[in-house]
Amino acid sequence: MTLRAVELFSGIGGFAAAVAGCDVRVTAALDQDPEALESYRLNFPEHPIRRVDLERVTAWELTSLDAELWWLSPPCQPYCERGARRDLDDHRTRSLIHLMDLLERIPPEKRPRHLALENVAGFVTSRARGRLIPLLGCLGYHLRERLLCPTELGVPSRRPRYYLAASLSPLAPERATPCIPLRPLAGYLDPALIETAPTELLLPEESVVRFGSGLPILDPADLSAVTTCFTSGYGRSLVNAGSYLRCGSRVRRFAPEEIIRLLHFPETFRFPEGMSLRRRWGLAGNSLSVVAVRELLSAFPELTVTS
Numbered sequence: 001m002t003l004r005a006v007e008l009f010s011g012i013g014g015f016a017a018a019v020a021g022c023d024v025r026v027t028a029a030l031d032q033d034p035e036a037l038e039s040y041r042l043n044f045p046e047h048p049i050r051r052v053d054l055e056r057v058t059a060w061e062l063t064s065l066d067a068e069l070w071w072l073s074p075p076c077q078p079y080c081e082r083g084a085r086r087d088l089d090d091h092r093t094r095s096l097i098h099l100m101d102l103l104e105r106i107p108p109e110k111r112p113r114h115l116a117l118e119n120v121a122g123f124v125t126s127r128a129r130g131r132l133i134p135l136l137g138c139l140g141y142h143l144r145e146r147l148l149c150p151t152e153l154g155v156p157s158r159r160p161r162y163y164l165a166a167s168l169s170p171l172a173p174e175r176a177t178p179c180i181p182l183r184p185l186a187g188y189l190d191p192a193l194i195e196t197a198p199t200e201l202l203l204p205e206e207s208v209v210r211f212g213s214g215l216p217i218l219d220p221a222d223l224s225a226v227t228t229c230f231t232s233g234y235g236r237s238l239v240n241a242g243s244y245l246r247c248g249s250r251v252r253r254f255a256p257e258e259i260i261r262l263l264h265f266p267e268t269f270r271f272p273e274g275m276s277l278r279r280r281w282g283l284a285g286n287s288l289s290v291v292a293v294r295e296l297l298s299a300f301p302e303l304t305v306t307s
């Protein structure tokens, strides 16, 4: 039976990519960022998109989407270890709080049977989670929480994230994460960028001299190379935003399309023509690990998820 899902905070469609090939129909993808939605539409044209401020969405708007599963990827900045961690006091938490309030007010028969959420690891100790978990418990949801990093699934890229699966029906028995050997980083890189790269990807030589020893610079041929987590600030900030690569005698940034590949989006994924490099980095850095989401979704017995 086809499961109807709504993708809240859809971005460029990490959830859509994770359920591709599963018996899931995305009845709507909601986000407030027009460029993210443009990218989403290009890659998942069969999924209806809506530009919506989720701080203001109404219960009627949500329930009329008739979804059995709500997927949520709310903004992570309020809980990021490197940020101010203002949590519930950060204005970017308001949309999640609003959705929690709506969930409580929606009549029980209209509530989604399943709900899943992804966020940064810092969410675990947040006050936002401290409100969400008891609320879902009171509403009768069975819950499973876990931290998972794509490296545990053989992907040479660190992106530890908090995942929550909630269901009004019992969840599937917990299974051990399969032990998958780390794949070589080179397999994710654009072969045309191994020796030379366009200037826009190269780090200025003075930055390498000045910060080089503090930067995570990887050798593409290193079979044990693992990237640090790419953030939406990659390309804007030099440090704590992601890894770099040796490229001949220079050092380069990863192309946004290589980051997308590390997230395990399908090979067919494209950004809209003419979208700036910064915007592509921003959207890729905001997105999620498709393989990790597939692993999480295996908690829902009704979903047959292909790995």
Ligand SMILES: C[S@@+](CC[C@H](N)C(=O)[O-])C[C@H]1O[C@@H](n2cnc3c(N)ncnc32)[C@H](O)[C@@H]1O
Pocket: 009, 010, 011, 012, 013, 014, 015, 030, 031, 032, 033, 036, 052, 053, 054, 055, 073, 074, 075, 076, 095, 283, 286, 287, 288
């Ligand atoms: C962490 S990103 C999620 C990215 C998504 N999972 C993906 O695969 O690209 C958070 C998203 O929430 C959106 N967002 C933030 N606040 C919002 C709001 N109040 N209403 C709607 N969308 C919002 C942002 O535009 C961004 O795309």
